[in-house]
Amino acid sequence: MKFVKTVCESEIVYALENKNGYATSSSVHSDDEDGEPIGMICFWAEKARAKSCIKDGWKKYQVAEIKLSEFMENFCVGMENDGLLIGTQFDQNMFGFESEPLDLILELITELKTLEKNLEFRKYNGIDDLEKQTKSVMNE
Numbered sequence: 001m002k003f004v005k006t007v008c009e010s011e012i013v014y015a016l017e018n019k020n021g022y023a024t025s026s027s028v029h030s031d032d033e034d035g036e037p038i039g040m041i042c043f044w045a046e047k048a049r050a051k052s053c054i055k056d057g058w059k060k061y062q063v064a065e066i067k068l069s070e071f072m073e074n075f076c077v078g079m080e081n082d083g084l085l086i087g088t089q090f091d092q093n094m095f096g097f098e099s100e101p102l103d104l105i106l107e108l109i110t111e112l113k114t115l116e117k118n119l120e121f122r123k124y125n126g127i128d129d130l131e132k133q134t135k136s137v138m139n140e
Contacts, residue, residue, distance in 0.1 A: 001097065001107065003088040006045035008111040011068040011119070013043050013075075014050040016061035023058050027085050027098055040085035040098060041075070052092055069119040072108060072130065076101040080137075105134050 007013050016023035026037035043066075044050035050063045066075070079086060080101040088104075090096030099107075109131045112119065124130040 001088075003043075003045045003097070004104075004107050004111050007068055007071075008108060008115055008117065010045070011117075013045070013066045013068055013071040014047050015041065015043050015064045015066060016050055016054065016058055017064040018061045022064070023053070023061050025087055025090070025094065029098055030085060032083070038083065038085050040087040041079060042087035042090050042096065043071070043075075044089060049089065049091070053090055055092065068108070069121050072105055072119070073121045073123050076105045102134050102138050105130065109134075 022041045024039055024041050027040055028037070030038045032038050042053075044053075047063055047065075054061055054063075076086065084101070086099045086101055086104055088097045088099060109127050112127055118126050120126075121130060124133065
């Protein structure tokens with residue numbers, strides 16, 4: 001996935017943010033137990049692509065830059081706990097990809113290892129520790 005490759009190289013993820021939080025959307029593929037679409041927060045690998053989505057319902061947002069390590073340990077882990085999905089690379093027509101947060105963490109770790117990069121985390125001792133803990137949560 002291009003998103004994974006790009007953010008692992010740049011170590012930056014982009015989001016749209018306003019005073020109330022980050023730009024969200026609803027899943028077109030997944031429903032919760034009540035039959036409602038699962039919520040997701042949207043992220044981009046390129047600043048220009050994120051900026052191109054500042055329109056309509058997202059008019060009052062601005063581009064926010066997030067370090068990849070913070071995205072992985074705070075956003076992905078937190079969104080998993082909140083039952084949210086991650087939307088990536090949405091375009092101006094609101095087409096994009098949907099990912100489970102823990103699956104995305106593992107994809108990012110695989111790419112980081114390919115690039116021989118290790119990130120510094122606050123809560124984890126490098127990417128191997130994050131990988132181990134992510135897999136143990138997934139197997140519960």
